[in-house]
Amino acid sequence: MLKPLSVFIGLRYVRSRHSKGFSSFISASSTIGIAIGVMVLIVVLSAMNGFERALATHLLSIVPHGELVAVSEPIPKWRETVTKLELEPNVIAAAPFIKTQGMMQKSAALKGVEVRGVDMMAEQRVSAIAEYMTEGDWQDLSLENGAVIGAGIAAKLSVQVGDKVQLLLPPVITADSSVNKAKQQFPVPTKQQVIIVGVFKFGGTIDDTQVFVNLAKASQLLGYQADEVQGIRLKVSDVFAAPQIVREVAFNFDYYVYLQDWTRSHGHLFNDIQLVRLVMYIVLILVIAVASFNIVSTLIMAVNEKKSDIAILKTMGAKSSTIMASFMFQGLMNGIVGCLLGTCLGILLALNLTDIMRAIEAAFSVEFLSSDVYFIDYLPTELREKDVTTTVITALILSLLATIYPAWRATKVEPAQVLGQA
Incomplete structure (x- = not known):
C-alpha cells in the first residue's frame, strides 16, 4: 500500500459519504461555505489593495x-x-x-x-x-x-x-x-x-x-x-x-x-482603508470559521455511522492515532476542496473586479463611486500573492481545528460494547 493507512481509510469514507443523503448535504454546505468565505475575502482584500495603490499613485501624485x-x-x-x-x-x-x-x-x-x-x-x-x-x-x-x-x-x-x-x-x-x-x-x-x-x-x-x-x-x-x-x-x-x-x-x-x-492632510483615507481591511478580514474569517465548524456535524455523524468499522479496526490493532488521523483527513478534505474552489473563483473575480463593476454600472445606470466625492470613479483592484496565501492557510487551519473533537471522539469507541450490541 503506497499511501498511509489513515489516508486510505479517510478517502474511502469520503467516497462512501457521497451516497448518504443528509450527511452529504451537510458536508457540501460546509465546503460551499468555506469556498464563499475564501472567495469573498480574496476579493475584498484585493479591493483594499487597489484603493491603497490608487491612494499612492493617484491622490499622492497631486497632494x-x-x-x-x-x-x-x-x-x-x-x-x-x-x-x-x-x-x-x-x-x-x-x-x-x-x-x-x-x-x-x-x-x-x-x-x-x-x-x-x-x-x-x-x-x-x-x-x-x-x-x-x-x-x-x-x-x-x-x-x-x-x-x-x-x-x-x-x-x-x-x-x-x-x-x-x-x-x-x-x-x-x-x-x-x-x-x-x-x-x-x-x-x-x-x-x-x-x-x-x-x-x-x-x-x-x-x-x-x-x-x-x-x-x-x-x-x-x-x-x-x-x-x-x-x-x-x-x-x-x-x-x-x-x-x-x-x-x-x-x-x-x-x-x-x-x-x-x-x-496629516489626507491620512484619514489611508487609515479608513486599513480599518475596513481589518474589519472585513475579521468578519470573513468568522464566516469561514462558521462554515468550517459545519465539518464538526459531518464528522460526528460519520463517527456514529462508522462505530462498527472503528471497533473492528481497533480489534485488528489499529492505533488511536491512526483512527483519529483518518477522520481528521476526512474532514480536512472539505476545507481543501472549499479552499481550491474559493481561491480559483476569488482570483478570477479579483483580476476582473474593475471591469465587472463597470459592467454593472453600465447595465443598471448607477454610479458606485463618484469622482466628485472620492478621488477615483472606479473600483480599483490589486491581487497580492501574500493575501491569497494567508487566506488559504487560515481557512485550512480552521478546517483542521474543526476536525479535532469529532476525530478524538472516534478514538473513544469501545469495541466490546459496539461488537457486543452487533
Whole structure:
C-alpha cells in the first residue's frame, strides 16, 4: 500500500459519504461555505489593495508627500535650497511654494480657495497636475496674471479659460506698515485681477479649493522678495514612510520649519482603508470559521455511522492515532476542496473586479463611486500573492481545528460494547 493507512481509510469514507443523503448535504454546505468565505475575502482584500495603490499613485501624485514650511522668516535662496534637498537619499524632487487662503470672485459669485504660488517647471517634478488639465495649458501659468483653477471652482463661478476674475487675499502687513493699519479691525483685502489660463479636473475636494498662480506673482502679492519662499514641497521615494523621511530631511535643514506630510492632510483615507481591511478580514474569517465548524456535524455523524468499522479496526490493532488521523483527513478534505474552489473563483473575480463593476454600472445606470466625492470613479483592484496565501492557510487551519473533537471522539469507541450490541 503506497499511501498511509489513515489516508486510505479517510478517502474511502469520503467516497462512501457521497451516497448518504443528509450527511452529504451537510458536508457540501460546509465546503460551499468555506469556498464563499475564501472567495469573498480574496476579493475584498484585493479591493483594499487597489484603493491603497490608487491612494499612492493617484491622490499622492497631486497632494504633497511632505512640506517644510517656514516658521517666522521666509526661506531665502530657494534655488540653492532645492538643489541641496534633492541630494537627500530619499528625496526624489523638491519645489518651492507660497500659499495662502483667499477668495475668488466673478460678478456676485464668491468661492473660498487656497492660492498656491509655484514655479511652473519645478512643480512639474513633484506633481502630476499638468496631466489633469482639461482646459488650457499648464505652461500658460508663466503669464504674469495667469491662474490655473480646479473644475469645481470653475463650475461654481461659471468661468472658463480666458475669463478674468478677482482674487481677494489677506492684506500684507510689513514692518514699515503704520500701527493703525496693522490694528485695523476690518483690514481691506488685497485685490488682484487674474486671467484663467487653465482648468484641471482631478476629483475630490481638490477641484473645489485649489488655485495655482506663478511664484513671482505670489511673491509680489504676499510681500516676499524675489528669491524668498514660504516653504519647500518634497516628493519622496516611499510615500508610506513620508513622516520619517520629512523628519530626517528637516533635521539637516538650516532653518526653523514646520513639518507637514500627507498623513496629516489626507491620512484619514489611508487609515479608513486599513480599518475596513481589518474589519472585513475579521468578519470573513468568522464566516469561514462558521462554515468550517459545519465539518464538526459531518464528522460526528460519520463517527456514529462508522462505530462498527472503528471497533473492528481497533480489534485488528489499529492505533488511536491512526483512527483519529483518518477522520481528521476526512474532514480536512472539505476545507481543501472549499479552499481550491474559493481561491480559483476569488482570483478570477479579483483580476476582473474593475471591469465587472463597470459592467454593472453600465447595465443598471448607477454610479458606485463618484469622482466628485472620492478621488477615483472606479473600483480599483490589486491581487497580492501574500493575501491569497494567508487566506488559504487560515481557512485550512480552521478546517483542521474543526476536525479535532469529532476525530478524538472516534478514538473513544469501545469495541466490546459496539461488537457486543452487533
